[in-house]
Amino acid sequence: MRLAAAALHKSQSALGAYFRRLAARLDRAKAITAVAHKLARLIYTMLTKGEEYTDQGQDNYEERYRQRVMHYLARRTEKLGMQLVPAPQST
Numbered sequence: 001m002r003l004a005a006a007a008l009h010k011s012q013s014a015l016g017a018y019f020r021r022l023a024a025r026l027d028r029a030k031a032i033t034a035v036a037h038k039l040a041r042l043i044y045t046m047l048t049k050g051e052e053y054t055d056q057g058q059d060n061y062e063e064r065y066r067q068r069v070m071h072y073l074a075r076r077t078e079k080l081g082m083q084l085v086p087a088p089q090s091t
Contacts (some may be wrong), residue, residue, distance in 0.1 A: 008030060014061035023067070027083070030069035 008019040015035065022031035046053055046080045070084075 001039050002032055004039055005032045005035035012058050013055045014058060015055070017058045017061045017065075 005019065008016045009023070010016070011019075015038070017033060019035045020039070022034055025031075026034070042053055045051065074084045
């Protein structure tokens with residue numbers, strides 16, 4: 001599992017994006033262990049429930065992560081009595 005997790009470093013999948021995000025926060029060995037654990041859970045679910053794994057892609061993962069961060073920041077600023085205003089996008 002650890003070899004498969006380490007190979008996700010260059011993968012353009014959601015699991016690859018997850019690995020790179022963890023590796024940026026943790027050291028590489030801990031990120032590999034965490035992703036190997038996630039792979040084991042995915043494989044166990046596929047074997048016990050008979051479901052197929054469908055990769056949603058790196059872009060979908062990054063967008064969902066961005067939405068989670070924005071939601072957390074909005075709640076945090078609301079608790080502090082402030083308002084989060086997104087900057088206008090430049091083209």
